Amino acid sequence: xxxxxxxxxxxxxxxxxxxxxxxxxxxxxxxxxxxxxxxxxxxxxxxxxxxxxxxxxxxxxxxxxxxxxxxxxxxxxxxxxxxxxxxxxxxxxxxxxxxxxxxxxxxxxxxxxxxxxxxxxxxxxxxxxxxxxxxxxxxxxxxxxxxxxxxxxxxxxxxxxxxxxxxxxxxxxxxxxxxxxxxxxxxxxxxxxxxxxxxxxxxxxxxxxxxxxxxxxxxxxxxxxxxxxxxxxxxxxxxxxxxxxxxxxxxxxxxxxxxxxxxxxxxxxxxxxxxxxxxxxxxxxx
Numbered sequence: 001x002x003x004x005x006x007x008x009x010x011x012x013x014x015x016x017x018x019x020x021x022x023x024x025x026x027x028x029x030x031x032x033x034x035x036x037x038x039x040x041x042x043x044x045x046x047x048x049x050x051x052x053x054x055x056x057x058x059x060x061x062x063x064x065x066x067x068x069x070x071x072x073x074x075x076x077x078x079x080x081x082x083x084x085x086x087x088x089x090x091x092x093x094x095x096x097x098x099x100x101x102x103x104x105x106x107x108x109x110x111x112x113x114x115x116x117x118x119x120x121x122x123x124x125x126x127x128x129x130x131x132x133x134x135x136x137x138x139x140x141x142x143x144x145x146x147x148x149x150x151x152x153x154x155x156x157x158x159x160x161x162x163x164x165x166x167x168x169x170x171x172x173x174x175x176x177x178x179x180x181x182x183x184x185x186x187x188x189x190x191x192x193x194x195x196x197x198x199x200x201x202x203x204x205x206x207x208x209x210x211x212x213x214x215x216x217x218x219x220x221x222x223x224x225x226x227x228x229x230x231x232x233x234x235x236x237x238x239x240x241x242x243x244x245x246x247x248x249x250x251x252x253x254x255x256x257x258x259x260x261x262x263x264x265x266x267x268x269x270x271x272x273x274x275x276x277x278x279x280x281x282x283x284x285x286x
Contacts, residue, residue, distance in 0.1 A: 066107025
């Protein structure tokens, strides 16, 4: 790419786990990054970003309201690509519609409207969720491959946990935005509720990098236990564990991610690096 405008991208929700790694890798590749955060003056949300190599010269933090139409106009203007990762994370909310669904859905629509206005924007990438494709109600047999074209059952999602419903709605929006080369990407589950520790893990643990956040297939709890027992035979790991709703019988397609030049890391490598890093940081005492 050539030209300053072509080397400028936007990342929404930049203080989050996935977005933080996006910002880091984009800066490493020489991009100027215009990043939105809820509060640019909150050091707990921004210090890990401001400490990145290249941040002083090419990282610009902005405050933008997901529910305010037009608040992202200036942010995306002049950007070649937009990575939309911002999404509300709220637990035990009294009004799920207002607290989670509206900011997620209306916020995404507001950002897409801003992208449509900006002639510079060539591509929009939205982080979708496994929750948006996993709960179809169909048997997840060995011949089933889940990808960005799959959809969970809307009735199930609406009756389920509010974040599942919000993610389903976002995925529906993502798959209807071809006018701006919109790319929904389905990642694995990321549930990091402690912001400070999330940032420590993201930037001090090599296994937590974006390349390790991608897996080519689902994996069960028993398989994780088996791998950990083989990697660390001296650990006191139980023989059996409760199986979560994720089954190892189906697969998650990596085609879309690979088309965006994202590489996968074997689960064994990721688990090994993670455990070793957690031990080195005294987060795990075994």
